[in-house]
Amino acid sequence: DTEVTQTPKHLVMGMTNKKSLKCEQHMGHRAMYWYKQKAKKPPELMFVYSYEKLSINESVPSRFSPECPNSSLLNLHLHALQPEDSALYLCASSQVNGGPYEQYFGPGTRLTVT
Amino acid sequence: AQSVSQHNHHVILSEAASLELGCNYSYGGTVNLFWYVQYPGQHLQLLLKYFSGDPLVKGIKGFEAEFIKSKFSFNLRKPSVQWSDTAEYFCAVNALAAGNKLTFGGGTRVLVKP
Numbered sequence: 001d002t003e004v005t006q007t008p009k010h011l012v013m014g015m016t017n018k019k020s021l022k023c024e025q026h027m028g029h030r031a032m033y034w035y036k037q038k039a040k041k042p043p044e045l046m047f048v049y050s051y052e053k054l055s056i057n058e059s060v061p062s063r064f065s066p067e068c069p070n071s072s073l074l075n076l077h078l079h080a081l082q083p084e085d086s087a088l089y090l091c092a093s094s095q096v097n098g099g100p101y102e103q104y105f106g107p108g109t110r111l112t113v114t
Numbered sequence: 115a116q117s118v119s120q121h122n123h124h125v126i127l128s129e130a131a132s133l134e135l136g137c138n139y140s141y142g143g144t145v146n147l148f149w150y151v152q153y154p155g156q157h158l159q160l161l162l163k164y165f166s167g168d169p170l171v172k173g174i175k176g177f178e179a180e181f182i183k184s185k186f187s188f189n190l191r192k193p194s195v196q197w198s199d200t201a202e203y204f205c206a207v208n209a210l211a212a213g214n215k216l217t218f219g220g221g222t223r224v225l226v227k228p
Contacts, residue, residue: 031214042204042218043158056215090158100146100165100208103216105158 004106023074023091032074035090081113116141116209118219135190137205147188148206
C-alpha cells in the first residue's frame with residue numbers, strides 16, 4: 001500500500017471558522033509533511049514531522065497549527081484564515097532513517113476561504 | 115538555501131515528438147534529485163529519482179533523466195511522447211544538509227497534441 005489519503009477533498013470555510021485537515025498513511029513512514037500549492041505554482045513546504053515531532057516549520061503563520069497524534073496521522077488545524085490562504089493543501093510521507101527517500105503525496109484538500 | 119529553476123513554463127508538442135525539460139539547482143553540496151508529475155486532476159507522482167551512482171536514471175513511462183554535476187542540472191527526457199503525457203512536471207531537490215526539506219522548481223506545463 002503506497003497510498004496517502006487526505007480528507008476532506010474540498011473545504012469551504014469562512015474567516016472566523018475553525019476546521020481541520022486530515023492525512024493518513026499506512027506505509028510505516030515516520031516523516032510526514034504539509035505543503036501548500038497555489039494555482040499554477042509548485043508545492044511549498046509548510047511543516048515537517050519526524051517521529052511525531054515537529055522538525056521544520058517554514059515560518060508558517062500561527063493560524064495554521066499542525067498536529068501529529070501518531071505515526072500514521074497528521075492533522076492541520078485551521079483558524080481565522082484569510083482569503084489568500086485558499087489553495088490546495090498536500091500531505092506527504094516518507095521513510096526517515098538510512099535514506100535518502102522519496103516522498104509520497106496525497107491527492108490534497110482544496111481549501112476555499114470566503 | 116537551495117533553489118531550483120525550470121527553464122520552460124509551457125511546452126506544446128505533437129505526439130511522437132521528443133521531450134526535454136531543463137532543471138537547474140543552486141546548491142554546492144550533496145543533493146538528491148527528483149522529477150514529479152501531476153496529471154490533470156491527479157496527485158503528484160514520482161517519475162524518477164537520483165541519489166547516487168549512474169547519472170543516467172530511468173523512471174516510469176519511458177522517462178529518463180541525466181544528472182550533470184558540473185552543470186548543476188537534472189534534465190528530463192522522453193524520446194517519443196504520447197497524448198497521455200500531458201501534465202505538469204516538477205523538478206525537486208533535497209540537499210542533504212537540509213534534512214527532509216524538498217524544494218520544487220516552478221513546474222513545466224506540457225501539452226501533447228494528438
